[in-house]
Amino acid sequence: MNPLIQQFKKYGYLNEVIAEEVEKRTRYFFKKKGEHFLREGQHLSSYFVLSTGLIRAYFLKNGREMNSWFGEENQIFGSILPVYTEKPSFENIQFLEDSEIYAISVDDLNELYRIYPELNLIGRKIAEEVCIVLEERIMSLHTESAAERYQSLIRLQPNLINRINLGHIASYLGITQETLSRIRR
Amino acid sequence: MNPLIQQFKKYGYLNEVIAEEVEKRTRYFFKKKGEHFLREGQHLSSYFVLSTGLIRAYFLKNGREMNSWFGEENQIFGSILPVYTEKPSFENIQFLEDSEIYAISVDDLNELYRIYPELNLIGRKIAEEVCIVLEERIMSLHTESAAERYQSLIRLQPNLINRINLGHIASYLGITQETLSRIRR
DNA sequence: ATACGATTTTGATATAAGTCAAAAAAAGCC
DNA sequence: GGCTTTTTTTGACTTATATCAAAATCGTAT
Numbered sequence: 001m002n003p004l005i006q007q008f009k010k011y012g013y014l015n016e017v018i019a020e021e022v023e024k025r026t027r028y029f030f031k032k033k034g035e036h037f038l039r040e041g042q043h044l045s046s047y048f049v050l051s052t053g054l055i056r057a058y059f060l061k062n063g064r065e066m067n068s069w070f071g072e073e074n075q076i077f078g079s080i081l082p083v084y085t086e087k088p089s090f091e092n093i094q095f096l097e098d099s100e101i102y103a104i105s106v107d108d109l110n111e112l113y114r115i116y117p118e119l120n121l122i123g124r125k126i127a128e129e130v131c132i133v134l135e136e137r138i139m140s141l142h143t144e145s146a147a148e149r150y151q152s153l154i155r156l157q158p159n160l161i162n163r164i165n166l167g168h169i170a171s172y173l174g175i176t177q178e179t180l181s182r183i184r185r
Numbered sequence: 186m187n188p189l190i191q192q193f194k195k196y197g198y199l200n201e202v203i204a205e206e207v208e209k210r211t212r213y214f215f216k217k218k219g220e221h222f223l224r225e226g227q228h229l230s231s232y233f234v235l236s237t238g239l240i241r242a243y244f245l246k247n248g249r250e251m252n253s254w255f256g257e258e259n260q261i262f263g264s265i266l267p268v269y270t271e272k273p274s275f276e277n278i279q280f281l282e283d284s285e286i287y288a289i290s291v292d293d294l295n296e297l298y299r300i301y302p303e304l305n306l307i308g309r310k311i312a313e314e315v316c317i318v319l320e321e322r323i324m325s326l327h328t329e330s331a332a333e334r335y336q337s338l339i340r341l342q343p344n345l346i347n348r349i350n351l352g353h354i355a356s357y358l359g360i361t362q363e364t365l366s367r368i369r370r
Numbered sequence: 371a372t373a374c375g376a377t378t379t380t381g382a383t384a385t386a387a388g389t390c391a392a393a394a395a396a397a398g399c400c
Numbered sequence: 401g402g403c404t405t406t407t408t409t410t411g412a413c414t415t416a417t418a419t420c421a422a423a424a425t426c427g428t429a430t
Contacts (some may be wrong), residue, residue, distance in 0.1 A: 061328045068327070113306065120305035121298065127312035134319035141326035142253070142359045143246045146417070166378060174327045179417055181379055331387070351408060364387055366409055 002026050003049045004102045007076040011125040018116050025108040029101045037101065038079065038093040045106040047078035047126075053099020054163055058171070059090050067172040070096075070160055076126060078106070096164060146175045147183045187211050188234045189287045192261040196310040203301050210293040214286045222286065223264065223278040230291035232263035232311075238284020239348055243356070244275050252357040255281075255345055261311060263291070281349060331360045332368045 001019070004026050008014050014022075031037065037048075037055070055071040057079070068091065071077050079091050112119055140152045150173060154161055160169070170180040186204070189211050193199050199207075216222065222233075222240070240256040242264070253276065256262050264276050298304055325337045335358060339346060346354070355365040 066328055068323070113309075117303045117306060120309045121302060124298075124305045124309035124312055127309055127316055130316050131312055131319060134316060134323060138253070138319060138322055138326065141323065143251055165376090176418060177378075178380085178419080182417095185379080350406090361388060362408075363389085363410085367387095370409080 002028075002102050003051045003074065004047070004076070004104060007049050007074070008122050011122045011129075014119075014122065018112065018119055021112055021116070022104065025104050025112070027103050027105075029103065031095045031099050031101060033095055033097050033099075036092060036094050038091065045079055046103045047076060047106070047109065048101050048103035049074065049076050051100045051102065052097075053095060053101070054097040055093060055099060055101075056096055056164075056168060057091050057093050059092065065171060066174075067168055070157065070164060070168075070172065072157070072159060072163075096168075141174065146173060146179055149173045149175075150180065150183050187213075187287050188236045188259065189232070189261070189289060192234050192259070193307050196307040196314075199304075199307065203297065203304055206297055206301070207289065210289050210297070212288050212290075214288065216280045216284050216286060218280055218282050218284075221277060221279050223276065230264055231288045232261060232291070232294065233286050233288035234259065234261050236285045236287065237282075238280060238286070239282040240278060240284060240286075241281055241349075241353060242276050242278050244277065250356060251359075252353055255342065255349060255353075255357065257342070257344060257348075281353075326359065331358060331364055334358045334360075335365065335368055 002023060005014065005019050005022055008019075008022065029037075031053075050071060050073050052073060056067050057069045057071075058065045058067045060066070069077070079093070109123075113123060136152075136156065140149050144152060150169075153169070153173065166180055166184075167177045170177040173180065187208060190199065190204050190207055193204075193207065214222075216238075235256060235258050237258060241252050242254050242256075243250045243252045245251070254262070264278070294308075298308060321337075321341065325334050329337060335354075338354070338358065351365055351369075352362045355362040358365065
């Protein structure tokens with residue numbers, strides 16, 4: 001059973017028939033550190049899971065890279081936004097470590113939603129859980145100082161601190177790396 | 186057909202049977218300006234729509250009110266978070282104008298999801314659309330200056346500026362009202 | 371061990387936004 | 401219309417964080 005199906009099963013019952021259909025449409029990739037999964041402008045939406053590795057999503061703002069999120073092993077994530085807006089993605093997705101990735105395209109997934117409507121239960125719960133994560137991030141950006149945001153990150157994703165360099169973390173927090181260095185001290 | 190059902194129908198097909206069941210479970214309220222719909226600590230999750238009126242969600246941070254969002258007519262919104270975390274809501278919801286509100290409790294909705302699994306399609310699309318709105322807010326808080334965030338608000342919800350006082354808007358933007366007053370000038 | 375590039379820290383200064391206090395303007399109310 | 405309360409603006413000063421420059425440290429390949 002591939003890791004993507006394992007993730008789906010966390011959110012609701014997935015019968016054998018549907019699991020088999022997801023399996024058929026799942027693609028496996030091995031990518032080396034530094035490679036990109038998605039580049040800005042490509043319109044390749046998908047949900048995916050890493051069995052090993054680490055990933056970041058970033059976009060360009062005034063020519064500067066800004067990290068929007070990091071992903072570790074056994075979390076489900078994806079770029080959903082472009083699917084609905086029909087705009088090309090402004091998001092870049094890059095591997096920060098050698099990674100094994102299992103992905104299903106949103107086109108394939110939409111086909112499965114159509115054929116097996118009960119799969120929408122899982123899709124709904126995933127989206128609702130994403131909402132909660134996004135709300136926490138909003139709270140953090142809205143109300144916390146730079147130092148507090150750093151503490152929140154440590155609380156929510158403690159492993160990241162040891163796997164990701166200071167510049168990337170600072171950009172995720174919306175501060176400069178000099179400021180983060182001073183906070184750490 | 187109540188406004189809540191109208192909103193649901195924007196996201197996908199809703200047959201007569203299900204629409205009737207939603208109708209039965211919809212509650213109507215009239216609330217005067219200043220009244221609360223939800224207060225912190227109450228665990229009454231629901232989706233709702235205003236046919237007339239204006240609403241704000243806020244929470245307390247160091248004894249100070251911080252606005253997290255505003256809602257106008259014919260938008261669907263709700264406090265979903267507490268349902269999943271099983272924690273009491275930290276969110277307060279208050280009417281900024283006399284309002285007519287149509288609400289369905291999340292308990293009722295979950296019952297309908299169970300009986301009519303095809304309703305999950307609509308639930309999924311609503312949650313996915315909420316994700317997009319939240320992502321825009323994150324981008325704004327993450328990358329923009331106070332003045333730019335004010336411009337973004339004007340772009341996304343232009344009516345609010347005329348209906349909501351400066352203090353509330355400043356708190357939503359994460360700045361003081363003195364700063365917003367200076368930005369406006 | 372040495373040397374190289376990448377990453378992190380430190381220092382000096384600049385800027386955006388906050389704080390506190392008060393005045394001005396607008397909105398409600400009898 | 402005049403009075404009170406709320407909202408918005410203005411001013412002086414403070415603080416958090418950014419910027420620019422340089423030094424120190426770390427990681428890794430030779």
